[in-house]
Amino acid sequence: MCDRKSQNENRVLIFSALLASGFAGGGLILGLMVGSLVIVFDGVYSLISLLLTLLSLAASRYINRPSQSEFPFGKAIIEPIVIAIKAIVILLVVGYSLYSAIEALFTGGREVDASIATLFGVVNVIGCSYAWWYIARKSRHFSSGLIEAESKQWQMDTLLSVAVTAGFVMAWGMTWSPLAGYAVYADPMMMLLMSFYFIKVPFDMLKEAMRELLMMSATQEICDKVDQNVNAVDKEADQGLELTGVTKVGQELRINVDVHSDNSHTIAVDDLERTRRKLKRRLSKLPYELQLNLNIAS
The missing domain is CATH 3.30.70.1350 (Cation efflux protein, cytoplasmic domain)
Known part of the structure; x- marks a missing residue:
């Protein structure tokens, strides 16, 4: 990999790590404050995204270090290994969130301050959309599996934030209607629906990484x-x-x-x-x- 491409890759990964750290801290604190399963999941997902981004950054720097004696055939195999790890971790997070949502539905739901949650959701949508747009644009300028995986992470986070915000707006509206008693089920129901949807992205990432690790034919x-x-x-x-x-x-x-x-x-x-x-x-x-x-x- 040429030096310029390596520098661009590192810059994008550092930008992603800094942004993910902000969303992780904000999501965890606010989610615990208002008692929202979905916001806590969003914060945990951002925290794991941060750790996975740091893993990608470390892998990118290691791949570009000369070590011909240790890797006589190059270090390209490290990239699909990192992507496979990221996909497995995201699948585990989504799986646990799915379990928590089902448990909440059968134990009376979760009461959430929808007004504060909605405001947080709007801020999240704006921030995640910008990160997704910026990283996807960089990914088009230079080919990198690590950056493409990073773009998919932010795509999931953006769609998650949009779904969360829309769900809280609906829950907020329900509190002013005859259906107010059912508003406690809005949070776990959103988590349930999102878990089924988001499981596809990390599964596709894992499938593609395994194809490369097993040296199967290219697309x-x-x-x-x-x-x-x-x-x-x-x-x-x-x-x-x-x-x-x-x-x-x-x-x-x-x-x-x-x-x-x-x-x-x-x-x-x-x-x-x-x-x-x-x-x-x-x-x-x-x-x-x-x-x-x-x-x-x-």
């Missing part, structure tokens, strides 16, 4: 782009080229290409190098660090 979109470039070079090369494997690990794109020759003659080293340069020139346009392997096949 169909990446494979198609690589195949198009290999076919374009195949039409120009003297040898026959066959794409045999495409795997994405962290920011590395590992590509295996078989070079076929006629049994009547051998492949000259110069011809092979020329083919390699053409492939590399085309495939380097993809937003990943290229690891290209050419295998001579009869």
